[in-house]
Amino acid sequence: MRLAPNLYRLGNDIVASYLVDTPEGITLIDAGLPGHWRDLQRELRTLGKSADDIRGLILTHGDSDHIGFAERLRSEHGVPVYVHAADAARARTGEKPKTPFGKMRIGPTLGFLGYSISKNGLRTRYVSEVTEVGDGDVLDLPGAPVIIGMPGHSPGSVGVHVPAADAVFVGDALTTRHVLTGRTGPQPAPFTDDPDEALASLDRIAGLEASWVLPGHGAPWQTSPAEVREAVRKG
Template sequence: MKLAPHLYRLGNDVVACYLIDTPEGITLIDAGLPGHWRDLQRELNSLGKSADDIRGLVLTHGDSDHIGFAERLRREHGVAVYVHAADADRARTGKKPKTPTGPMRLGPALRFFGYSLLSKNGLRTHYIGEVTEIHDGDILDLPGKPAIVGMPGHSPGSVAVHVPLADAVFVGDALTTRHVLTGRIGPQPAPFTDDPAGALVSLDKIAGLQASWVLPGHGAPWRTSPAQVGEAIRKG
């Protein structure tokens, strides 16, 4: 789905990832679930492109619902997968600490797990055989020149990815605009967070960025200034 010039979303409000299309090629932000491979192919076809036009995949963190088709893309098309060094092991092995689930409502939780595990083949996730480690402050040599902003909290290596060309900041699970376990709509902290207090502090790290879109991995795209994010989440 096209959001703006150069900017496309794959998936839906349950789980989403993003595509940035430029004359120099394509950069992907996150890889959703394994079944989002078909969504990727449809979007590429609509653009008259193929997986061979993808120059890199940048992960906001290493959780399984963000790395879905990453290994397939790397293995079949040689696309480099970028992840913060602190989440590299998570992306390669799936090892992560147990976190409290917090509030939950049966209907929304069943929708999330049904969509993830059944509709989008979440049980068939392949962890990533080889990653390129990135760090806070890096500007990657990829289409759109994505800039990396460390946002530890949801995971140690959670990052925001700022792409001025797309007028967007991609925040992964640093926040959500639709809670996958309760169905609550609106900007709020994401569940399954390693360090909730640290995640709230990290929201201030994007405050100085210039963008019109703040794009989470779960929930609707959010049209707002990054400067407003921290206050909005804390009030919510």
């Protein structure tokens, strides 16, 4: 799905990842579920590109619904996978603390589970090798993405600011569609390790210049990061 001239979304409002296309090559942000590999191939064909044009994949955090095709891309095409050091073990092993589900409705919850199963979400391949990054790093990838530490959802959750795409990618630092309740609009994401820290981390993106705030779940939000922060806090 094309959002802007060099900005594309893979997946849908249930689970999404993103592609930034530049003359220097492609940067991916998140890898969704394993079955999104076909979505990636379809988008690449539309662009007249292939996986060999991908220079790097950045994970906003290490949860299974964000690392879907990462290991396949790394092992079959040699694409480096970047993740914050604090989430490196999570991306490699899947180990994470149990968190309360919170509010849920049966319809949206079953929809999320059903979609995950349809995209091979029960067959996660963890990432054998990762390149660790930290807050403030500017990566040598197309679009010069900047890593913004946003701990809370997980210790190594990050935002990824890509000025060339006029966008900040936030993973599960916030959501615009709650996968367990179906509620839409900017709000805290479920399955968050430390909800208070996650809310505080929204300050980290408030001053960024961007027209798109792009979550891992929910509709793309075309507004400023500062406005999204205030919307989440007002709830």
